[in-house]
Amino acid sequence: MTGLLNIVADPATFATVLRVMTPLLIAALGILISDRAGVFNLGMEGMMLTGALVGVLVSAWTGSAWLGLLAAVVAGGLMGALMAFAVNTLGANLIITGIAMNLAASSGTTLGLFFATGDKGMSGALKSGVMPSIDLPLLGSIPVIGPFVSGHNVLTYGALLAVPLVSLMMARTAFGLRIRAVGVDPKAAATVGISVKLIQLKALILSGVLGGIAGAYLSMGYVSWFAQDMTAGRGFIAIAIEVMGMGTAWGTLAATVVIAIAETLAITMQTLGLPNELMQMIPYVVPIVILTIWTARGRAKRAALK
Amino acid sequence: MNRAFLAGLVRFAITLAVIGAVLLAVLIPFALPHEHPGTVIAAFLFGPLSSLRHLGNVAEYATPIAFTGLAATVVFRSGLFNLGIESGVFLGGLAATTAALLLPSFGPFTPLVAIVVGAVVGSISCIVPGELRLRWEAPEMVTSLVLNFAILYAGVFFLNYYLRDPAAGSLMSYRIPADAKLDRLLAGTRLNSGAIVALVACLAGGVWLYFTRSGLNLRIVGQGPVFASHLGLPSRRIIMQAQIVGGMIAGMAGAIQVLGLYPRFSWTQLPGLGWTGIIIAILARENPFYVVPAALFLGYLQVGGDFLARDIGIPSEVVGLITAAIMLAVTATAIFQHPAVLRLIRRIRQVEAAR
Numbered sequence: 001m002t003g004l005l006n007i008v009a010d011p012a013t014f015a016t017v018l019r020v021m022t023p024l025l026i027a028a029l030g031i032l033i034s035d036r037a038g039v040f041n042l043g044m045e046g047m048m049l050t051g052a053l054v055g056v057l058v059s060a061w062t063g064s065a066w067l068g069l070l071a072a073v074v075a076g077g078l079m080g081a082l083m084a085f086a087v088n089t090l091g092a093n094l095i096i097t098g099i100a101m102n103l104a105a106s107s108g109t110t111l112g113l114f115f116a117t118g119d120k121g122m123s124g125a126l127k128s129g130v131m132p133s134i135d136l137p138l139l140g141s142i143p144v145i146g147p148f149v150s151g152h153n154v155l156t157y158g159a160l161l162a163v164p165l166v167s168l169m170m171a172r173t174a175f176g177l178r179i180r181a182v183g184v185d186p187k188a189a190a191t192v193g194i195s196v197k198l199i200q201l202k203a204l205i206l207s208g209v210l211g212g213i214a215g216a217y218l219s220m221g222y223v224s225w226f227a228q229d230m231t232a233g234r235g236f237i238a239i240a241i242e243v244m245g246m247g248t249a250w251g252t253l254a255a256t257v258v259i260a261i262a263e264t265l266a267i268t269m270q271t272l273g274l275p276n277e278l279m280q281m282i283p284y285v286v287p288i289v290i291l292t293i294w295t296a297r298g299r300a301k302r303a304a305l306k
Numbered sequence: 307m308n309r310a311f312l313a314g315l316v317r318f319a320i321t322l323a324v325i326g327a328v329l330l331a332v333l334i335p336f337a338l339p340h341e342h343p344g345t346v347i348a349a350f351l352f353g354p355l356s357s358l359r360h361l362g363n364v365a366e367y368a369t370p371i372a373f374t375g376l377a378a379t380v381v382f383r384s385g386l387f388n389l390g391i392e393s394g395v396f397l398g399g400l401a402a403t404t405a406a407l408l409l410p411s412f413g414p415f416t417p418l419v420a421i422v423v424g425a426v427v428g429s430i431s432c433i434v435p436g437e438l439r440l441r442w443e444a445p446e447m448v449t450s451l452v453l454n455f456a457i458l459y460a461g462v463f464f465l466n467y468y469l470r471d472p473a474a475g476s477l478m479s480y481r482i483p484a485d486a487k488l489d490r491l492l493a494g495t496r497l498n499s500g501a502i503v504a505l506v507a508c509l510a511g512g513v514w515l516y517f518t519r520s521g522l523n524l525r526i527v528g529q530g531p532v533f534a535s536h537l538g539l540p541s542r543r544i545i546m547q548a549q550i551v552g553g554m555i556a557g558m559a560g561a562i563q564v565l566g567l568y569p570r571f572s573w574t575q576l577p578g579l580g581w582t583g584i585i586i587a588i589l590a591r592e593n594p595f596y597v598v599p600a601a602l603f604l605g606y607l608q609v610g611g612d613f614l615a616r617d618i619g620i621p622s623e624v625v626g627l628i629t630a631a632i633m634l635a636v637t638a639t640a641i642f643q644h645p646a647v648l649r650l651i652r653r654i655r656q657v658e659a660a661r
Contacts, residue, residue, distance in 0.1 A: 091639030095387065095447070096588060099581065100630040107626025114621050236451045243448050277463035284456035288438070288449045296442035 011147040016267060018156050019222060021260035023048070023214040025159045027238035028245065028252045029166050030210030034080075036170060036247060037203035038183040039087060042098025045235025046105030047079045047208050051215025053109040056128040056226040057116050065129030069155075069216050076212020079105070080204035088197045102235070110228055123219075123226040131155050131221045155217045162210075167249035179203055211235070233284075240287035244294070255290075262286045313651045320647065321636055328631045336620055346618050353613030354606050362495035363612075368598075368605035369497075369566070370395070372504040373559030374583025375590060375597040376511050377552045381432060382592055383515065384548035385528040386439060390431035390450040391556035392580025393457035396573055398428030398557030399564035400461045400469075403479050403571035406486035407469060416486045421561040428557015429550050431457055436549035440542050458576050465571065478572035488566040500562035504601075507555065511594035524548055556580060585633055604629065 027044050034041035041047075051072035059068025079101060086097045114120045134157060136150040170176040178199050181189040186196045218234070219226045241259055245252030266279035330347070337346035354360050377391045402424030412419050435450035462477075469479040488498040515521040527534040527544045534541050559579060564571055586604060590596035607629065611622030635641070 086634050086638075089640065090634060091643070092634045092637045096633055096637050099584060100633040103581065103585075103626050103633070104630035107623040107630070110623045111621055111627070114623075120621060120623075233452075233455045236455070240448050240452045243445060275463055275467065277459045277466060280459040281456045281463075284452045284459070287452050288444070288456070291449060292438050292442050292444040295444045299443050 026214035030207040031242040034207035043101030046102040047211030048215035051212030052219035055216035059129035060126040072212040072216035076208040080208025084201040350610040354609035362492040368601040372601035375586030377555035378587035381552035393454040394431035394556030395560035398424035398560030401427035402561030424561025425554040425557040429553030432553030498566035
């Protein structure tokens with residue numbers, strides 16, 4: 001038991017939670033923006049995967065992790081634009097488009113890696129960059145708390161900062177209001193002169209940009225290489241997180257924390273000798289349970305109001 | 307000729323043209339850097355048709371995805387977007403392996419018993435999200451999406467602790483006994499008797515959906531839930547039945563894949579056959595009769611991809627890009643509901659009516 005206590009009070013455990021959280025939070029915020037605009041981004045998994053590969057390739061090619069991140073942002077944004085084109089111009093089904101994006105990204109990144117390195121599995125031979133960690137100047141020197149809050153990856157701070165930013169954008173800006181209007185009732189939004197297609201295009205580009213960043217964190221922060229299908233369903237967990245967060249940025253943060261703690265628990269319990277496959281199930285079972293409880297409670301409430 | 311048939315032929319011709327255009331649009335950029343671009347495209351398009359053995363390979367690829375295509379069709383027809391078929395395949399394969407290894411031999415019925423076990427266990431993956439949806443309104447798309455991974459890790463745990471052959475180099479089960487394996491049909495390929503079962507299952511599925519009362523009820527519930535409730539149909543029970551049947555077909559797909567093709571069970575990732583099944587259901591316009599040609603077509607693409615990989619050195623993942631593009635193109639209402647197309651179809655109908 002003291003073993004478990006030591007793990008909980010360890011700054012390293014806290015750092016693991018943050019490491020696990022970062023890509024999930026960024027991706028879930030991206031899904032949130034698309035969801036509120038009425039164009040649920042099921043292709044997040046593929047956008048992350050694309051961002052992860054492009055980040056590694058460009059950072060290896062230019063020697064700069066930041067340029068890699070920029071390229072991942074552009075790639076993610078382009079995929080978002082492509083998705084908007086497929087849905088709004090071609091008139092393809094939204095969910096099918098998302099599945100197609102995931103399939104195309106899974107095959108496309110394998111092809112891209114092969115043509116860039118001659119290897120289909122991993123980018124280990126490439127000298128790709130890693131996003132830097134930041135030591136906070138004042139906060140970091142505080143005893144006890146310092147080691148907890150300082151020294152994390154720059155994208156981790158970025159992800160945490162994105163929560164209030166997205167929340168403000170959705171609640172307090174004209175763009176956020178238009179996104180919500182389009183999501184609630186596209187026809188009503190159109191009658192007051194909002195271009196539904198343009199708003200959805202922008203929302204999906206933004207969603208893709210966040211997906212690209214989340215992917216770049218995976219291959220240039222979480223680890224320092226690209227591997228085939230390395231997102232391993234994180235885009236899908238992010239979807240579950242967004243739904244658990246009920247479409248708000250702060251709710252998404254709370255849901256991410258729950259899932260990240262579950263996954264960290266899984267990682268640390270493996271070191272205590274519990275079967276690692278069963279522990280790996282935890283982050284996937286938790287959203288099912290929570291979602292079911294919430295929807296069941298929502299229904300009970302509605303029934304009570306009748 | 308029948309008017310509706312002619313009008314349908316227009317749609318079919320457009321679908322073929324769109325698929326052809328997408329194929330060339332994706333292939334040409336890969337072919338151009340090559341010395342003889344024509345040979346690249348020829349290898350892809352004509353390689354799979356070049357011998358009986360390669361045609362057998364096409365059918366071999368088509369077998370499991372015909373099952374998952376049928377499973378997706380049945381599930382989607384109920385109006386639920388249940389993605390549990392992906393892990394249903396995994397679970398079905400694992401359960402069939404378990405049955406083949408642990409149950410005594412039933413003589414010639416051994417494969418049948420293993421497949422039934424696989425189907426029953428595999429159906430759990432679709433039943434759980436369906437039940438959560440019907441009972442508590444939990445969104446089935448999200449729960450099935452994450453449940454797929456939960457089932458995967460539970461299955462890998464079971465494989466590691468109960469079926470693992472310690473003598474084998476990596477994580478895989480003991481050898482599947484010979485009497486549990488399906489008969490091979492064509493020398494030089496892994497085409498097995500499962501292909502016949504797949505064909506029969508799709509035809510039976512089509513007859514059920516279009517020529518029986520319960521199939522009609524399912525179509526009503528899926529397309530018009532409100533209308534169904536006005537009719538007094540037991541919607542919940544009908545939807546649940548579709549999840550069970552769809553899940554069982556997915557489980558059969560996994561069982562037949564493992565018993566027909568592999569010496570041991572060695573899946574440690576989701577096999578992806580469920581996602582392919584969704585693509586097939588879309589290509590087949592959720593019609594079981596069309597599932598067989600759609601599955602054969604994707605099998606043909608896959609063998610074409612193998613030719614590219616073996617003869618030209620382009621990874622067969624190109625097929626994934628082609629499939630994704632086809633998915634978008636054949637569901638694009640901008641093409642299939644284009645005013646010109648609709649006008650053409652209407653004119654054909656009027657001309658026929660005037661005669």
